[in-house]
Amino acid sequence: MPETPIPKLKLSGVSRSFDENLALAPTDIEISEGEFICVVGPSGCGKSTMFNIIAGVLQPSAGRVALDGRDITGKAGEVGYMLQKDLLLPWRTVLDNICLGAILHGRTTRKQRAEGVALANRYGLGDFINHYPAALSGGMRQRVALMRTLAMHRDVLLLDEPFGALDSMTRMAMQKWLLSVWAAEKRTVVFVTHDIDEAIFLADRVVVMSPRPGRIRDILPVTLPRPRGRDVYTSKEFLHLKDQIMTYIYDDGEATDAA
Amino acid sequence: MQLDKQPVWKTILYPLIAFLLVIGIWWVSVIAYDIPRYVMPSPGDVWAHILDDHVALWIGFRVTFKEFIIGFVLGAFSGFAMAVAMDASKTVRGVLYPILIFSQAVPIIAISAALTIWLGFGLAPKLVIVALVVFFPVVVNVLDGLRSVDADLLRLARSMGGNTWSIFRHVKMPATLTPLFSALKLSATFSVTGAVIAEWSASTSGGIGAYLMQANSRLNTSGTFAAIAYLALLGLVAFVLVIAVEHLLTPWRHKPTVPRWSSRFWRN
Ligand SMILES: Nc1ncnc2c1ncn2[C@@H]1O[C@H](COP(=O)(O)OP(=O)(O)O)[C@@H](O)[C@H]1O
Ligand SMILES: [Mg+2]
Numbered sequence: 001m002p003e004t005p006i007p008k009l010k011l012s013g014v015s016r017s018f019d020e021n022l023a024l025a026p027t028d029i030e031i032s033e034g035e036f037i038c039v040v041g042p043s044g045c046g047k048s049t050m051f052n053i054i055a056g057v058l059q060p061s062a063g064r065v066a067l068d069g070r071d072i073t074g075k076a077g078e079v080g081y082m083l084q085k086d087l088l089l090p091w092r093t094v095l096d097n098i099c100l101g102a103i104l105h106g107r108t109t110r111k112q113r114a115e116g117v118a119l120a121n122r123y124g125l126g127d128f129i130n131h132y133p134a135a136l137s138g139g140m141r142q143r144v145a146l147m148r149t150l151a152m153h154r155d156v157l158l159l160d161e162p163f164g165a166l167d168s169m170t171r172m173a174m175q176k177w178l179l180s181v182w183a184a185e186k187r188t189v190v191f192v193t194h195d196i197d198e199a200i201f202l203a204d205r206v207v208v209m210s211p212r213p214g215r216i217r218d219i220l221p222v223t224l225p226r227p228r229g230r231d232v233y234t235s236k237e238f239l240h241l242k243d244q245i246m247t248y249i250y251d252d253g254e255a256t257d258a259a
Numbered sequence: 260m261q262l263d264k265q266p267v268w269k270t271i272l273y274p275l276i277a278f279l280l281v282i283g284i285w286w287v288s289v290i291a292y293d294i295p296r297y298v299m300p301s302p303g304d305v306w307a308h309i310l311d312d313h314v315a316l317w318i319g320f321r322v323t324f325k326e327f328i329i330g331f332v333l334g335a336f337s338g339f340a341m342a343v344a345m346d347a348s349k350t351v352r353g354v355l356y357p358i359l360i361f362s363q364a365v366p367i368i369a370i371s372a373a374l375t376i377w378l379g380f381g382l383a384p385k386l387v388i389v390a391l392v393v394f395f396p397v398v399v400n401v402l403d404g405l406r407s408v409d410a411d412l413l414r415l416a417r418s419m420g421g422n423t424w425s426i427f428r429h430v431k432m433p434a435t436l437t438p439l440f441s442a443l444k445l446s447a448t449f450s451v452t453g454a455v456i457a458e459w460s461a462s463t464s465g466g467i468g469a470y471l472m473q474a475n476s477r478l479n480t481s482g483t484f485a486a487i488a489y490l491a492l493l494g495l496v497a498f499v500l501v502i503a504v505e506h507l508l509t510p511w512r513h514k515p516t517v518p519r520w521s522s523r524f525w526r527n
Contacts, residue, residue, distance in 0.1 A: 057417050087411060104421035131517075
């Protein structure tokens with residue numbers, strides 16, 4: 001019946017106020033299956049609010065969220081969600097943390113745990129499945145947090161500044177690793193970041209947001225060929241996009257605040 | 260848990276040296292100043308008394324230990340349940356918190372006297388006193404633990420499809436273990452004191468507290484000191500027991516990997 005394919009994820013008129021303050025103005029966006037979307041914008045522009053609404057842990061003041069054309073507004077457990085803090089359970093092993101979704105739904109089967117082990121092996125943490133998170137480095141912990149999200153078998157992954165707390169070298173390694181995971185797993189990714197370079201390096205499209213009220217300023221397609229290497233950082237398209245995004249963020253910002 | 264950072268022999272040897280030092284100073288002072296036995300017995304006199312009356316002391320130790328352990332577990336569990344109820348409902352919290360604080364203002368010895376009137380001279384009033392000693396710190400610490408769980412973690416758990424029960428079971432409850440055990444460690448020795456006070460109010464139970472009171476009333480100083488030694492031992496046992504259980508229940512705090520005997524250990 002539809003002429004165009006149903007978008008994987010669709011937000012129609014989604015907004016949210018806290019008391020009198022409009023944290024997120026009515027927002028519309030359509031995201032296709034397998035796309036990698038990055039969202040950039042200064043803090044306080046409603047990025048996490050938007051994610052909490054998509055993840056179903058925050059009710060929007062208005063609007064609808066649809067997954068594969070199905071209304072999922074206010075429904076939790078439909079998409080994978082990961083935050084800047086790894087939020088691993090210190091009293092659980094790496095394997096149990098990867099399998100947390102299954103654990104929260106009851107008992108884990110041996111098959112589910114074996115799947116978790118396979119995931120850890122595939123992405124370089126096979127030797128650490130019986131370790132507690134405290135024994136791991138920050139980068140390793142974030143990888144466990146992403147595996148926990150992958151193990152949920154959700155088509156859409158929401159990653160809210162997942163590498164924001166890592167040092168720049170670890171972050172670069174994690175970006176490349178994430179792209180390889182994305183290529184292998186064929187999931188749809190929505191990725192929030194403060195880092196404009198990171199956004200352009202990763203994304204098919206960059207969503208630029210502005211504050212007061214939080215809203216989408218523009219959506220910029222990135223046509224840099226994949227797989228992307230270090231050389232993209234110096235390419236013409238990269239620099240052009242970066243300039244455009246900085247203009248949106250800084251020139252808009254100057255009008256309203258000095259920070 | 261600094262105790263785990265040094266080798267086991269050191270954690271045992273150092274307190275042992277300190278202990279022997281105290282005994283030595285005591286002994287030397289008693290001889291040097293020629294203190295009469297009915298004022299201050301020497302360690303040798305106390306030891307002789309213990310050998311002489313070890314059956315009665317051992318029975319007393321067991322009675323008081325039983326009062327301690329049952330009351331302690333009772334107080335810990337009811338304190339935990341109270342904290343969970345107070346965490347779940349604002350109304351419950353609002354109503355109970357002032358009562359809880361107020362109850363702490365009443366001296367335990369006064370409660371003890373009243374309990375003897377209501378509950379008689381048996382085990383019951385002792386259990387209640389010991390439980391009361393543990394109850395308050397457990398409620399405060401566990402409630403604090405429940406309320407300080409990261410809101411993002413709770414949001415994440417909900418986004419993963421967790422329900423109230425599974426999130427409580429797997430996220431909130433384990434987060435209370437550390438504050439719970441710091442409350443239990445703090446109140447372990449206090450609750451032994453609680454048991455002794457309860458025995459003084461109703462001394463028919465034959466515990467070490469009752470033994471101490473009898474020896475004291477007969478000016479049997481060696482007996483008094485023997486009872487004090489047993490109480491010190493009981494306090495130590497109580498504390499070590501709590502630490503041992505904590506060690507067993509929180510392996511992640513002192514080990515990099517899950518113990519091999521655990522069902523959570525993965526074997527290929
Ligand atoms: N639970 C909340 N209660 C009140 N205000 C909130 C709440 N969550 C977010 N806000 C406000 O909404 C705005 C957007 O916040 P957020 O979505 O976290 O921004 P971002 O993730 O882009 O930094 C901010 O002004 C913030 O103070
Ligand atoms: Mg945010």
